[in-house]
Amino acid sequence: MKLLGWVYLALGYAFVFLPVVVLVVFSFQDGRLPVPPFQGFSLQWYEKILSDSGLMTALWHSALVAFISSGLALLMGFLAAHALARVRLPGSVLMRGLLIAPMTVSYLIIALGLLTTFNQTGVKLSLITAGIGHVVINLPLCFAIAFAAMGDHQKNAERAARDLGASEVQVLWHISAPMLAPALAAAFFLSVTFSWDEFIIAFLLTRFEVTLPVEIWSMLRSGLSPATNAVGSLVFLVSISMVFLLEIFLFRRVK
Amino acid sequence: MTANVSIQSVTQTYGAALALDHVSLEIAAGEFVVLLGPSGCGKTTLLNLIGGFAEPVSGKILIGGKDMAGVGPSRRPTTTVFQDYALFPHMTLADNVGFGLRMRGVAKAERRAKAEEMLALVGLPGKADRRPHELSGGQRQRVALARALAVSPDVLLLDEPLGALDLKLRRAMQDELKAIQRRVGTTFVHVTHDQEEAMAIADRIVVMSAGKIADIGPPREVYLHPKSLFSAAFMGEINQIPVIQGQSPLGPVAQGTGTLLIRPEAIGLTGTLPLGPCRVEDAAFFGTYVRAHISPLAAPDLRLTVHLPQASSSAPGDILTLFATDHVILEA
Numbered sequence: 001m002k003l004l005g006w007v008y009l010a011l012g013y014a015f016v017f018l019p020v021v022v023l024v025v026f027s028f029q030d031g032r033l034p035v036p037p038f039q040g041f042s043l044q045w046y047e048k049i050l051s052d053s054g055l056m057t058a059l060w061h062s063a064l065v066a067f068i069s070s071g072l073a074l075l076m077g078f079l080a081a082h083a084l085a086r087v088r089l090p091g092s093v094l095m096r097g098l099l100i101a102p103m104t105v106s107y108l109i110i111a112l113g114l115l116t117t118f119n120q121t122g123v124k125l126s127l128i129t130a131g132i133g134h135v136v137i138n139l140p141l142c143f144a145i146a147f148a149a150m151g152d153h154q155k156n157a158e159r160a161a162r163d164l165g166a167s168e169v170q171v172l173w174h175i176s177a178p179m180l181a182p183a184l185a186a187a188f189f190l191s192v193t194f195s196w197d198e199f200i201i202a203f204l205l206t207r208f209e210v211t212l213p214v215e216i217w218s219m220l221r222s223g224l225s226p227a228t229n230a231v232g233s234l235v236f237l238v239s240i241s242m243v244f245l246l247e248i249f250l251f252r253r254v255k
Numbered sequence: 256m257t258a259n260v261s262i263q264s265v266t267q268t269y270g271a272a273l274a275l276d277h278v279s280l281e282i283a284a285g286e287f288v289v290l291l292g293p294s295g296c297g298k299t300t301l302l303n304l305i306g307g308f309a310e311p312v313s314g315k316i317l318i319g320g321k322d323m324a325g326v327g328p329s330r331r332p333t334t335t336v337f338q339d340y341a342l343f344p345h346m347t348l349a350d351n352v353g354f355g356l357r358m359r360g361v362a363k364a365e366r367r368a369k370a371e372e373m374l375a376l377v378g379l380p381g382k383a384d385r386r387p388h389e390l391s392g393g394q395r396q397r398v399a400l401a402r403a404l405a406v407s408p409d410v411l412l413l414d415e416p417l418g419a420l421d422l423k424l425r426r427a428m429q430d431e432l433k434a435i436q437r438r439v440g441t442t443f444v445h446v447t448h449d450q451e452e453a454m455a456i457a458d459r460i461v462v463m464s465a466g467k468i469a470d471i472g473p474p475r476e477v478y479l480h481p482k483s484l485f486s487a488a489f490m491g492e493i494n495q496i497p498v499i500q501g502q503s504p505l506g507p508v509a510q511g512t513g514t515l516l517i518r519p520e521a522i523g524l525t526g527t528l529p530l531g532p533c534r535v536e537d538a539a540f541f542g543t544y545v546r547a548h549i550s551p552l553a554a555p556d557l558r559l560t561v562h563l564p565q566a567s568s569s570a571p572g573d574i575l576t577l578f579a580t581d582h583v584i585l586e587a
Contacts, residue, residue, distance in 0.1 A: 160341035163306065163328045164355035164406060174354075178345045 020236060027229035034226045045230040055231060058215035062196055065127055065211055069134035070142075070191035076135070077142025078184060082176055085150035086158075096147070103140040110136055111204040118205070125207040133201035138191040145190070149183035189246040193239050257442050258319030258332060258409035259284040260305060265314030267300050274300040276466040277314070284319075284409075287436050287443045289453040292463035292489070298446045299414060301463075305444060306412050307331045319409055329358075332409035336416045340399040342387040348374060348398055349383035355406035373401035376435065393424045400432075404439060411436075413445040417452060429455045450490050454478065462486040479518075479581055487516050487583070494519065494559045498584060504554030505530055513586035517579045520544070522561040526578025530559075535573045538563070545569065549577065 026034035030042035049055050080099055084092050102110065114133050115125075123129060154176055161175045162168075177184065199213040206214060212235060219228050260282040267275040275297045282288050290298040303309045304316060307328040316323045318332055328335075334355065343351050350357075352373050353366035361369075371383050377397040387395055396416055403411055416432075417425040433456045436443045447453055453460050454474040462470040462477060462485070470477050470486030481487035484495070496503050496515040503515050508528070522530065531553050538547035544562040547569060551557055561577070563569060 156337060156339055156341040157343055159308070159328075160335070160337060160402075161343070161354065161358075163308075163333075163335050164402070165329045165358035166354075167329065167358075170358060175343060179343070181345070 023229050024233045024236070027226055027233045029226040029229070032225070034224055034229045045226040049227050049230050049234070052227075055212075055215055055219075058210055058212045059234075061127055061209055062212040065131045065134060065202070066192045066195040069131040069195050070138060070188050072131075073135045073138035073191050074142045074146075074184060074188045077139050077144075077187065078146045078177065078180070079172075081143050081146035081150060082172065085147060086155065099143050100140045102136055103144070107137060107198065107200045111201040114201070115204050125205055127206060127209050127211070129205040130202045130211060133205050134191075134195040134198060137198070137201065138194060141194070142187040142191060145183055145187040146180060149180050154179045186246050189242045193242040193246075196242070197235070197239060256332070256407045256409050257284045257440050260410055260442060260444070261315075261317040261320075262301070262305070263315040263317070265301070265304060265311045265316060267297075267304060267309065267311050273466050275304075275311070278466070278468060279314075280461060280468065280471070282442060282444065284442055285440050287433065287445070287456060287458045288461060289457035289459070290444065290446045290461050290463060291448065291450060291453040292469075293448055295465075296463040297466040298448075298463050302335075302412050302414055302444060302446050305410065306333050306335050333412055334403035334406055334408040335412040335414060336396075336399045336403045338415040338418050340387075340395045340419075342395055342398055342402070344387050347384050347386055348379070348390075351387065351398055352383075352402045352405050354402065359406065369405055370401075373405045374398070376404070376438070377401045378431065393420055393428065396420065396428065400435070404435075404441070408441060410442045410444060413443060415446055415448070417447070417449075425449075425452065426455070432456055454490075462489055464489075480583055481516065481585075484514060484516075484585060487585070492519055492560060493517065494522075496557065496559075504557050505551055506553065509584050511584070511586045513584055516583045516585060517559070518581065519546070519560045520562040521581045522549075522559065522577055522579050523563070524575070524577065526580040528579040528582050530577045530579060532574050532576050533559075535569045535571055535575060537571050538567075538569050549575070551577075 025038065027045055028041050028043070029038060030040035030044070083089075084096055089095065111133060114129070114136070118125060118129055157179060158171050158175050161171045166174065197213065199217065202211040203214050203217065212231070216228060216231055216235075219225070219231070260280075262278060262280040262282075264277045264279050265275055266273070266277055278297070278301060290301060292298045300309070304311050305318070307323065307326055307330075310324070323331060343354065346354070349367055349370040352370035353361075356366045356369060367383070371380075374380060374383055377400050379394060379397050379401070382390075387398065390398065396419075400416070413432075417428050420428060429452055432445075436456075445456065457474055459472060460470075460474055460477045461468055462483075464483075464485045469483045469489075470481055472482075477486060478490045481490060487493050487495075494517045496505065496517070498508055498515050499512050501507055501510050506529075508515055517528075531551050533549040533551045536548040536550055536558065538545055541562075542565075544565055545567045547561050547563055549559050549561055551559070552574070569575060
């Protein structure tokens with residue numbers, strides 16, 4: 001029975017990670033096609049993509065959009081969570097619901113809605129519009145994580161800080177945010193990962209300057225190549241690093 | 256720094272509940288006042304009003320002669336030691352203690368020096384670079400005290416500061432709290448439900464019940480000459496004997512109708528008020544005294560608790576002729 005458990009575990013992991021393994025393996029393919037048989041180990045495709053300025057610019061754009069939009073989403077989510085956790089407002093349950101609601105709406109719908117809005121208001125599509133789209137999808141996430149982490153423990157410390165002469169902004173900066181640092185870091189890195197991988201919104205809301213997933217999409221249209229695998233592997237490497245950072249922040253949380 | 260506090264006919268409500276009912280209280284500068292009462296008596300509400308965490312529905316609070324209406328906690332000359340310490344877990348002890356000074360724009364080196372001085376004052380010298388989670392409960396409480404005192408408040412508010420400590424540590428901290436108050440000279444307003452703690456540290460005890468002041472005075476006064484049945488019973492065990500038109504079941508005692516109050520330790524073999532011969536119902540050795548229940552032969556329905564001397568070897572059924580020394584008659 002015990003063996004069966006291990007087999008199940010192995011199958012589960014294989015199911016999840018086999019596609020990634022295949023992607024990474026064939027990114028080292030010494031040949032023109034990322035399909036079996038494996039013809040030998042080569043770093044030529046990595047060399048090719050790293051010297052491709054279009055790809056590198058897109059990578060830079062993705063990083064820029066991911067970090068800035070996540071920072072904004074975190075700031076807004078944290079402030080909203082703090083307000084709704086501390087102050088009793090009329091209709092705060094409704095407000096909480098409305099803040100989390102975008103999580104249940106598909107990215108395609110959000111992208112279409114934003115696209116229509118930008119067209120109507122004459123806002124030119126750019127990395128900024130894609131960034132706004134990413135704030136829309138990540139704000140509910142940041143809000144939910146920050147709100148769940150707020151407890152009476154922080155509340156009392158905030159009260160003490162106020163008593164010692166801190167203004168509301170000082171309370172947020174010196175007490176609330178540092179005390180919630182693990183949760184806020186988790187929210188931030190999760191947002192970065194989501195933004196980094198996001199395609200539909202970035203595809204519909206950018207025009208001349210594009211993010212990496214959009215660039216990869218246009219590469220794919222000219223057919224399969226180990227170069228796409230190499231880019232995919234790089235993207236995966238960044239994502240997995242984010243997840244590791246997240247784990248470190250989550251599990252090293254001070255009691 | 257120190258200041259007087261004047262509470263003038265303060266009323267506070269929570270929804271329909273009346274938490275404070277026209278409470279007036281004068282606290283002198285440098286005084287150590289203890290607000291004593293059971294939970295829900297309004298003592299913490301009063302402390303919060305002094306600290307500015309809430310505004311009274313009606314009435315005025317003056318600190319150092321200044322009306323505090325509309326002044327928030329951060330701008331009042333008060334600081335609070337909270338029951339759960341409310342230390343900042345992400346800061347060192349030096350940063351915790353120096354926080355109030357930092358908010359006042361004091362330079363880092365000066366803050367550090369003051370923090371070390373305050374930590375030494377509360378008996379934690381050389382621990383400035385520790386963090387709160389490395390400390391025991393008693394030590395955290397000391398840090399909270401140092402943090403509140405570091406900004407030299409005029410009035411220090413203490414919200415059941417010793418409530419979370421075990422009994423032995425609590426008794427030790429009481430003495431220290433009193434000594435620190437003497438040294439800094441700040442007005443202390445301390446909330447507790449422990450009457451022994453109140454007597455140990457207070458210059459004056461304010462006994463509160465159901466949103467009103469039930470009694471007020473120095474510990475000896477409140478204990479020996481309570482002005483209400485509530486404070487008589489809250490300060491410690493007491494025998495209550497009904498008096499109707501000067502007549503108690505034990506004989507004539509005074510004029511009027513009310514209640515004769517006698518503490519168990521005020522009953523003995525000598526005294527001013529004769530209780531007559533009494534039958535010992537039961538007796539148990541309590542260390543420093545023998546606790547017994549007695550019934551006066553003149554009033555067999557009456558059951559009094561007495562503390563007999565340690566050496567007493569009274570057994571149930573014995574007849575003793577007893578007297579009371581201190582007694583109080585509260586007129587109804």
